[in-house]
Amino acid sequence: MRYAYFSGCKIPHHLPEYGASVQALCSALGITLVPMEFSCCGWPIRHENPVASAYSAVRNFALAEREGLSILTPCKCCFGNLKHAQAKMQQDARLAAEVGNLLGKEGMRLPGKIDVHHLLTVLDRDVGAKMLGELVRSPLSGVKVACHYGCHALRPGNVTEFDDPLAPTVFERILSATGAEMVHWDLRLECCGHPLRGRDDTISNALMRKKLENARDAGADILATGCTYCQMQFDQERHRIHETGDGTKKPTAVLFTRLLEAALGLAPRPF
């Protein structure tokens, strides 16, 4: 189990704890993460320039192909954009030619099909929920977890091929192994609001508030995230919505890898 590790741009400065947690978890589970100097996935620039976005993504495939590795990323927005670029290369010959031309200037060629996986998929496929369950040392019994799926991995389903876009199960399947109780809530497939952060903070805040309230009403203690941006939204940006109440701020946003680390006895409970 060797993968080219695509951390994405935000982890090193904005969310280093996710990077540390992913590394620790993967090394405990025998998943080898090969560090590579990837460029941006192209997601942030997709609003303004389709060529720059596609070239950013495809260049990474060329790098991974050189090493003969599939890509693994813990970020759903990186995952989504890499998959999107892959689909675009198939559909848009003109764009593919432009990207091929830019690659040529760097002495690279258009890569063949490179597999891109989100960490959840790798855990599900290479390790499996059953195996994870057997490795659990300190089960999270009694903890109610609401899984927050993250839009860009899920949709459009025909492009991302992540899980059933209308009724996904992989997140709950993996976290059930920890012994925690999975909460059913209506808005689990909705947007966290982070894509509008800095673009339209009003709507971004409203989307975040709505989701947090829905998860809280469903009884969740923890809102589990599997994406750098979702976690930044529900943790670092949360102060913007001025929650009232007892100050316990339920549900707390926790990166799913940290929940797994705690259950496997690799780290103390993060909440």
Add this chain to the structure above:
Amino acid sequence: MTVFRILLVLACCICLAGIVRRFSRRHKETAFAPAGHNHEKSSPSGRSFATALADILLLRRTARTSMYRWVMHTLILIGFTGLLVFHALDDIIGYPFIPGYESTLDPWQWLRNLFGGMALAGIVLAAARRMGNARLKTFSRRQDWLLLAVIGGIMISGFLLEASKIISPNVFNRMTESYFLPEDENDIPALQAFWSAHNGVIFTPPASTDATLIAKGEELSANNCNYCHSPTASAFLSRALATAIGPAAPALNAANADLGLWYLHIVLAFAALALMPYGKFLHPVATPVNLAVRGGSHSARPPLETTAARKVGLEACTRCGECSLHCSVAPAFAAIGNADILPSEKLVSLRGYATGTLSEHETDAFAEGSRICTECLRCTQICPSGINLQDLWLSSKKSLKHRELDGPNTTIRQCNAMQWAEVLSAQGKSRFEQIKGDGLADRAESFWGCVQCTTCTSVCPVVAVSEAPAKDLDLTPQQIMNLLRMGLKDQTLAARMVWSCTTCYKCQEHCPQNIQVADILFELRQIATERMKERKLTACPLPAATSGRFSAAPLPPETKKPEGGKA
């Protein structure tokens, strides 16, 4: 020597003026906003004297990313410092403090060749690096080449000067006239024969090669010259050069080449001194200071809090280009071509932005480069000068945002959708649209299947958080599809729904007719951005309407204060 004095004073004056000018440059107060990542736990900064020293003297940060650069820069650092201490400043350091010091005695003569050779080798490696890397070559500026030319010129002229003195009978004569009292008429020819045979002086006509005369000359030299002169062979590079230029010796000697080369050498050395406060000539001073201040930190911590700390960082760049060679968004630079996307170039513009000297056009380029930066920290981790680039970017980006210079997303919200429809349609399609041909939004077949069932609107989370979507969002997704179906693309380009789409793709996933709703909204933003960029629309050209400006839309009651401290 008066020429020397005059030039020295002149160089010092220019240098002083430059220092005053550089450090009196004031930063605009609005150029930086506090980085404000107060949610971050402060981690141990790893400040330590030893770390800073390793970074400064052993160039440890350089070694991490490129051994080539480390070798290159170490050669220059040791070579140049050695020459500065034991050669350039010998009136101040050598003669007063080293007993028996004489520049033409070993080990000093030998060391000078060693140091000069090291520095020159480093300069050659540096020039080869800039020539050899296509990207580095494109953003190498005049000052990059000037520094290499001046320092390289000092080394080359130094070697040529020494070589021309070795071969020069004029220099020989000057020395014997001043320091040698011949006792018989054979003394001078004997000394000439020895210096010609052993020390490389080239006389016209050639000196005698008679062995007894040479032996006599050796004795005379031992008694009269050796207390001040080691054999020229120890100046190993200059002596080799002297042999190489031997065939041209008569001409060079006749033209007094050593005098000309002396002028060239000191003029170049004084030029370096005069230029020291300008551009990257300052880095031998600014970079060590910055490395000491940063104490070995490779992250954005400790954050920069004072203007002085920022200034040191801004001045410490050596323009080595390592950050730009490793930049995460360098592919965007390759596609768009704005050099300000690359950190080393953006830093130059940031200096201008901070002092308020950027033109409108340059400010746009700087803003675009800043916007595209993903804050991935890589440049900060890599920077061999230890500049806290991350902090500079975070705070300048905040400043750009505050001044509404941060790009189309902000600009488009300065007028309402109707106003923009008028402005953006005025000159028809952008060049980009024309080259690219019809996109999803132009093609009728994209919408053939649309039955206006409103599924896209009813699943949209943005519509769902709005109390009055028609007013807040200008158009709903289904209305946008309808306008596009009718060929009214320009009317949709600035709708708040387009710009405040959260890109969750629910509309597209749920559409029973498989219409690529979210992809179309992406395309509309790209088209509007292209038109604004091409027409240099960095602010709404119409007087902002009092109603209908995006940011003035009514908010859901509980979110009326989007900004504020921690809850």
